[in-house]
Amino acid sequence: MNYISINDIDNLSEWVNEAIDLKKDPYQYQGLGKNKTIGMLFFNNSLRTRLSTQKAAMNLGMETIVMNFGSEGWALEFEDGVVMDQGKSEHIKEAAQVISQFCDVIAIRAFASLKDKEKDLAEEVLTAFVKYASVPIVNMESSVAHPLQALADAITLEEFKGVQKPKVVLSWAPHPKALPHAVANSFIEMMQKQDVDFVITHPKGYELNPEVVKDAIVEYEQDKAFANADFIYTKNWSAFNDYGKVISQNRNWTITKDKMAKTNNAKFMHCLPVRRNVVVADEVLDSENSLVIEQANNRTYAAQIVLKKILSSQKS
Ligand code: AN0
Numbered sequence: 001m002n003y004i005s006i007n008d009i010d011n012l013s014e015w016v017n018e019a020i021d022l023k024k025d026p027y028q029y030q031g032l033g034k035n036k037t038i039g040m041l042f043f044n045n046s047l048r049t050r051l052s053t054q055k056a057a058m059n060l061g062m063e064t065i066v067m068n069f070g071s072e073g074w075a076l077e078f079e080d081g082v083v084m085d086q087g088k089s090e091h092i093k094e095a096a097q098v099i100s101q102f103c104d105v106i107a108i109r110a111f112a113s114l115k116d117k118e119k120d121l122a123e124e125v126l127t128a129f130v131k132y133a134s135v136p137i138v139n140m141e142s143s144v145a146h147p148l149q150a151l152a153d154a155i156t157l158e159e160f161k162g163v164q165k166p167k168v169v170l171s172w173a174p175h176p177k178a179l180p181h182a183v184a185n186s187f188i189e190m191m192q193k194q195d196v197d198f199v200i201t202h203p204k205g206y207e208l209n210p211e212v213v214k215d216a217i218v219e220y221e222q223d224k225a226f227a228n229a230d231f232i233y234t235k236n237w238s239a240f241n242d243y244g245k246v247i248s249q250n251r252n253w254t255i256t257k258d259k260m261a262k263t264n265n266a267k268f269m270h271c272l273p274v275r276r277n278v279v280v281a282d283e284v285l286d287s288e289n290s291l292v293i294e295q296a297n298n299r300t301y302a303a304q305i306v307l308k309k310i311l312s313s314q315k316s
Pocket residue numbers: 179180181182183271272273
């Protein structure tokens with residue numbers, strides 16, 4: 001069993017409820033991971049994913065190996081049949097098989113390049129590990145998806161929704177750098193599986209992959225989208241059509257107290273890391289309605305339920 005996208009969740013409400021149960025008693029499956037090792041490979045930076053996944057593994061009694069592959073590993077070749085006389089030192093074929101000798105689960109973070117759309121959409125790094133590794137693979141944010149974040153967000157939503165069918169708004173916000181689409185993609189996919197009124201709002205030109213958005217409602221006026229919202233989930237992303245470009249840094253899209261006043265006293269959500277007073281104003285991030293720390297906390301239980309399912313499937 002791999003955890004590549006949220007489509008690898010066979011029963012979402014069961015996983016969410018089990019994660020909430022794990023949160024109450026995190027050490028109840030300490031024996032499950034005995035003598036099992038997770039190898040966590042980072043091609044990009046991380047705070048939450050690195051620590052929460054490690055914590056989740058430790059809660060299950062696993063050993064953890066962490067490697068900053070991007071800066072410390074050999075530069076990997078992914079193409080088949082190439083003459084390796086340039087910069088790349090090792091082929092993914094050997095690397096993935098070798099890591100599989102040391103680890104029972106391999107978790108990988110490999111962001112989008114935001115330069116080569118075809119390669120990003122093909123999830124080159126993750127796909128190659130799935131192909132050549134002989135152990136389960138966990139996605140810690142790939143070029144198109146961040147399913148551990150989306151699962152933590154689903155847990156948070158379940159914990160804080162006051163009504164049966166809340167209105168959830170995914171709002172783009174400005175950012176000085178070009179950011180990937182992975183968090184937004186996985187959040188959209190997660191909302192499509194939930195009993196929610198879901199609206200996406202962003203400036204024109206920031207349309208996301210239509211294969212992900214499908215028939216989700218897109219409202220180009222942020223104020224309109226915010227009316228009656230119960231949750232405002234904010235994230236910057238770079239353009240998808242004009243691939244990887246920052247086409248607007250319009251601060252009118254920053255989430256402020258005035259914007260939040262247009263909602264139904266909505267909770268504020270963001271995956272973090274967040275740039276204060278660019279993406280969101282201090283007054284919102286520091287308000288009682290902000291769920292960002294609880295979201296981060298839930299990353300542990302999202303990772304823990306994923307690892308528990310993988311370990312359980314390995315046992316049989
Ligand atoms: C990354 C992103 O937007 O995908 C990671 C978010 C979890 N964020 C940054 O690079 C700032």
